[in-house]
Amino acid sequence: MIKKVAAALLAMMALWPAVSAASPVTVKLKGDGLKDFSAYEMDGSFYTAPVVLTKGNRWKVTWDSDKLYVLVTPKGMTSEERVEIPYTEINGGKYVDFSYFSEPAGLTYIYKDKKKELSVQKIKSGKVRKEKKENTMDLSRRPLVLWDVNFSYPMESGGFENLSGNHILSPSIGSYEDMEKGTCKWNFSYLKQAKDHGLSVMPLIHNDFEVKKTASFMRDQKRQDHVISTMTAVGEVYGLYGYNMDFENMDPKDRDLYTSFMGKLSRPLHENSMKLTADITVYNAGSPTWSLCYDREALSAYCDYEIIMGYDETPRTSKYAGSVSSYSWLDKNIPILTAMVPPEKLILGLPFYTRIYSGNPGYMTSKTLAMKDEDSLLRRTHAKPVWQPDARQYTLTWRERGILHRVYLEEEKSLSAKVQLLSRYNLAGLAFWRHGFETSDVYEKMEGKGEKKVAEG
Template identity: 65%
Template sequence: MLKKLTAAVLLTLALPAAVSAAGPVPVKMKGGDFKNFNAYEVDGTFYTAPVVLTKGGKWKLSWEKDKLYVYLTPAAMKKEEKVEIPYKELEGNRYVDFSFFSRSAGLSYTYKPKKKELTVEKIKEKKEKDKKKEAAPRPLVLWDINYFFKNENSDFASLSGTHILAPTIGSYQDVEDNKYSWNFDYLKRARQAGMEVMPLIHNDFEVKRTSLFMHDTKRQENFISKIAALSEVYGLYGYNVDFENMDPKDRDLFTDFMKNLSQPLHGAGKKLTVDITVYNAGSPTWSLCYDREKLSEFCDYEIIMGYDETPRTSPYAGSVSSYSWLDRSIQKLTAMVPPEKLILGLPFYTRIYEGNPGHMKSKVLAMKDQEALMNKYRLKPIWQPDAKQYTLTWRQGGILHRTYLEEEKSLRAKLELEKNYNLAGLAFWRYGFEKPGIFGVLERKDDRQ
């Protein structure tokens, strides 16, 4: 993960009462507890009176100063939580998005368009022994820090597997202060595109403040209860925990925190993933702060941050993610963590290092901007067999510049490591850095080198 999420924009809780839509179509509701309610269809979405959502037996609702809240006790938790949900004004009354929230509220429905009939019933929970356990499709995670992803602008869906968007919700402190980033329309678009949403939560990469949080079980309990409720109400896939730069003395406390977080999430059928660096004995706060073996007992997946081989502050130029480095790193990690619990995270960026060796400074170069750079300076890339990457070296204003490119050939080489080590899936840092059409190229199995 990049060391600071400086580009993240707090959207705050984007849940205003929407402007009335033109031409809502009345829909007749059917089913034992629903005959006396009315509904509307707007652009393929069904809206009902908020009270309908209480009929699933999972939620209570309350209005507070023109805001609508769901009250529920998350799985495996003791404390009742409240979560705000949006509403829409139709025909002078307030309605909720039944299409989106019905399943989370414990309801299912069928619709007969010719008769304009919406039949609703309470979902019958299956007993554990009756639940069929099927192999989960390969997880594919796309970090999208600013909630910008739009399916029509990306070929992410061309990869085969479960497509998971990971926007940044903020830090644990943001959640505690109710200042986290949120976007309901984004959740709707993702669902309509058949994609899951797994928000990323970070620790601001602050050692001392994170240590205080790790030693405060009451704060952790309140935080866990809060985000567990949010995941249940909004039907999230789960969460991606990106805690970095921690005191290695707090390693076991972090493991306990993840264990406690896993209980309500797994109790509600959600997933828990944690981002881990490659193993580096010389980096205590960035690498030795994780008990990777123990974390695998409570997390569904550990996502390998397969980049930052040469860090931003390095005085020498180097690769962000060379094949040989990543290969060696995965070998070490699979000795600690079952490979089926490891997701390989790959970069859509590189770094340009400039200056004299030993005194170089760097800046990020997104994959999408590499071709323009080569054209501007008429650069010819040179293939490095060991790194399985092209390099560029040039002088600009008399100053030496060097970079290791990330493009189709280098990424397809690294993708082979997923197969070679039987890893669970892939992740990509990050949306907005990629070259258009890259996912379709990566999906092709032919011609790999």
């Protein structure tokens, strides 16, 4: 039975239908059964009639209430799913971005500019593009994940790309319940720009950090199957790198159920050349719902990577000031994790934020401070940064109106020290929480380029 798995999932796209500023140029279509169809080149992309996407024998197309869908049965799945895709109106007709969707649809093409001719053919069986293996010894291939909560990364900036590696953007699209209901937020323009700039996209899906609702989901096979089928279909149609699963605050009694769910999810994703990553905390025996809820060793059999959330060493609710992510804390905890998970499957997540703790020790409260706002704090307080060798961070201490304030700064020197843990423990790559908190030059400075801003005290 066809499921309307993504009708609303993509309804929040900015391009429905898309309107381009450039004038379309008519091109001739060449290929079996294509001579009667129109095609256009516009803004560097080719647009064809939606039916052309069916020529790869992977998809069907259908319309419903002026919305365009492709019907697809991904490898490893038994049900046909319906996924909405955007279209663009050109000269009174409705066309799809063939440049974007051709490969997922099983098609390849060659364009001859002089003849204005677009030759389309089906990708031959056995000619599937081989994925480059990510080699942590080769810095150009190590996975680098930038969580981009609001789809706001400026593709033209080149900031993130200044760090050597395989660049993966991870926007937050919603929870597993949003995936069920088709209410995930999305943005086709973002996906297209990422592809044009050689960036992969791996959406983040969370569990709202709700223990009881997650427990119910973990006991409902039908709901899980629906979510897995939806994720796989959407991932295939939009050519996603894979998914990042950010399930936190779960009942430790559900640990094996979560592992089982991830195992079921991994199979169709892998069969369709997508990655599966899971966010994990450091091991803490005193934190059942935030740490003991993961069977890290068992998850490693299914996940391509487990991403260490290397932050909140000192939590928001702490009554004492401390580091969000000190070098010494990570250095102590990473070996515990590598005893459970092969190091080549671990990605180290680092923070682009810290916290200002205020009040008397034992009664402190805190607020988040983005790394990009630290310079203005330094100018305003005139406080002198003091280097802490063990934490490998600067601390800043000052008083306002008699109230004590203390913060462990996160800046390029602190982050550079933590980056060195990759080679120390042979970890796979890096992740950063999150875009919008960083300074514009932090990526290049983490690799020793540029000048340091903070003078050691």
